[in-house]
Structure formats: C-alpha cells, structure tokens
Amino acid sequence: GQQLNQSPQSMFIQEGEDVSMNCTSSSIFNTWLWYKQDPGEGPVLLIALYKAGELTSNGRLTAQFGITRKDSFLNISASIPSDVGIYFCAGQRRETSGSRLTFGEGTQLTVNP
Amino acid sequence: NAGVMQNPRHLVRRRGQEARLRCSPMKGHSHVYWYRQLPEEGLKFMVYLQKENIIDESGMPKERFSAEFPKEGPSILRIQQVVRGDSAAYFCASSPSRGGGGPLHFGNGTRLTVT
Numbered sequence: 555g556q557q558l559n560q561s562p563q564s565m566f567i568q569e570g571e572d573v574s575m576n577c578t579s580s581s582i583f584n585t586w587l588w589y590k591q592d593p594g595e596g597p598v599l600l601i602a603l604y605k606a607g608e609l610t611s612n613g614r615l616t617a618q619f620g621i622t623r624k625d626s627f628l629n630i631s632a633s634i635p636s637d638v639g640i641y642f643c644a645g646q647r648r649e650t651s652g653s654r655l656t657f658g659e660g661t662q663l664t665v666n667p
Numbered sequence: 668n669a670g671v672m673q674n675p676r677h678l679v680r681r682r683g684q685e686a687r688l689r690c691s692p693m694k695g696h697s698h699v700y701w702y703r704q705l706p707e708e709g710l711k712f713m714v715y716l717q718k719e720n721i722i723d724e725s726g727m728p729k730e731r732f733s734a735e736f737p738k739e740g741p742s743i744l745r746i747q748q749v750v751r752g753d754s755a756a757y758f759c760a761s762s763p764s765r766g767g768g769g770p771l772h773f774g775n776g777t778r779l780t781v782t
Contacts, residue, residue, distance in 0.1 A: 560709075587770055596671075596758050596773035597710070642709055653698065653762040653771050654723065657709035 560643050560658030567633055568666050575641060575661040576627040583645030586619050586626040587655065591640045600641075601628070633665050670694065671774035672741075673759050679780045680749045688744040688777045692761030699742040700771060701727075701734060704756045713757075716742060749781045 560577045589597035603619035616629045644655040670693035702710040712726040716736040736742040756778045760771035
C-alpha cells in the first residue's frame with residue numbers, strides 16, 4: 555500500500571518555540587489533512603488542504619500543500635503546553651473509494667513549560 | 668470528535684471469543700470508515716461502508732473480521748475468535764460527502780485488549 559513518511563517521529567521543545575513537521579509520499583494526493591490525537595482520544599481534524607500550493611492557517615497552525623502534491627508540512631508557532639500530542643498527516647486520493655485516508659506514522663510532540 | 672459515537676470505549680476479550688464494536692456516525696452522514704491503530708503507529712484503513720453496502724474492504728483481514736452498516740442502527744465491526752494480535756484501538760470515522768472526498772470525523776475509538 556501507499557506509504558506516507560512523516561518526520562520527525564518525535565520532538566521535545568520549550569514552550570514558546572516554533573515547531574515544524576512534514577510528510578512526503580512517493581505518489582500524488584489530491585487532499586492533505588493534518589490531525590491531532592490526544593491520549594485515549596480519536597484524531598481531531600486541524601487543517602484540510604485541497605489545492606497544490608495552498609497555504610492555510612488555523613490560529614497558530616499553518617499548513618501547506620506541496621506544489622508537487624507529494625508533500626505537506628505543518629508549522630505550529632509559539633507552542634504552548636496544550637499542543638502536546640501526536641500529530642498525523644493524512645493523504646486522500648480522488649481515485650480511491652470515498653474519503654479513504656492514508657496516514658503517516660505520527661509526530662509525538664512534547665512541550666516543556 | 669463530537670458526533671461520531673463508538674462503544675464500548677474499552678473491551679476485554681479472552682482468546683477465541685468474539686468482539687463486537689459499534690459505531691454511530693455523525694447525524695446526516697451515511698459513509699462510515701473503520702481504522703485500526705496499533706501502539707506507537709498511525710491509523711490503518713480497514714473498511715469503508717455505506718448504508719447496507721460494503722464499498723471497500725481491502726484493508727480488512729479476510730478471515731475472522733467482518734463489518735456491516737445496516738439500514739437502521741450503528742455500523743458493527745465484528746472480530747471472531749480473537750487473538751492477541753487483534754489488541755489495538757479501533758476507530759470509526761464518518762464523512763458528510765455524497766460522493767466521497769470530504770474530511771473524516773473520528774470517534775474516540777474502542778480499545779480492544781485480548782488476554
């Protein structure tokens with residue numbers, strides 16, 4: 555199956571620092587999504603990107619859909635303790651059935667106060 | 668995660684027993700997806716259903732696993748004769764799009780432990 559390479563696997567940062575994580579794929583996606591998962595919870599949608607080159611913000615979060623349609627990044631500015639969690643990228647292809655997503659392996663973010 | 672309801676939240680089964688996981692999609696959603704998540708890993712697609720139809724089951728093991736989404740009631744993921752390797756978090760998601768392609772909204776999952 556398709557693979558999404560997400561990096562880094564984990565990050566340990568100080569409160570107030572900016573964070574950047576990214577996903578790359580060997581194949582094209584039509585939609586990129588970024589989710590956050592807290593312990594014991596399901597993934598929560600943060601940002602959805604629908605066009606190559608698109609740059610979208612949601613508060614302190616900014617994500618971009620790579621121009622080649624094979625990559626995406628997520629930036630978090632001025633991190634706070636509640637940003638702790640696992641961040642997943644997910645890609646969606648128009649040819650696949652419905653809204654089926656392929657997920658990256660996640661980036662575990664730890665924010666030290 | 669409000670809207671997609673999964674139960675039970677935690678399920679413990681002995682090897683060989685059956686596990687039934689239930690998912691009620693968000694109101695107005697008729698597309699349901701099941702994903703499995705092993706510890707320290709991302710979510711892996713299992714099956715995609717619409718009401719009374721299995722659309723894509725390419726990610727679901729051929730044996731012991733089945734899924735349904737009846738005309739009335741929740742979607743059910745059924746695992747027969749569970750083994751220790753079935754221990755995982757199982758997430759359900761629903762989509763609002765008639766033709767597919769909309770973002771998925773996930774429930775809080777069922778954590779299955781096989782002893």
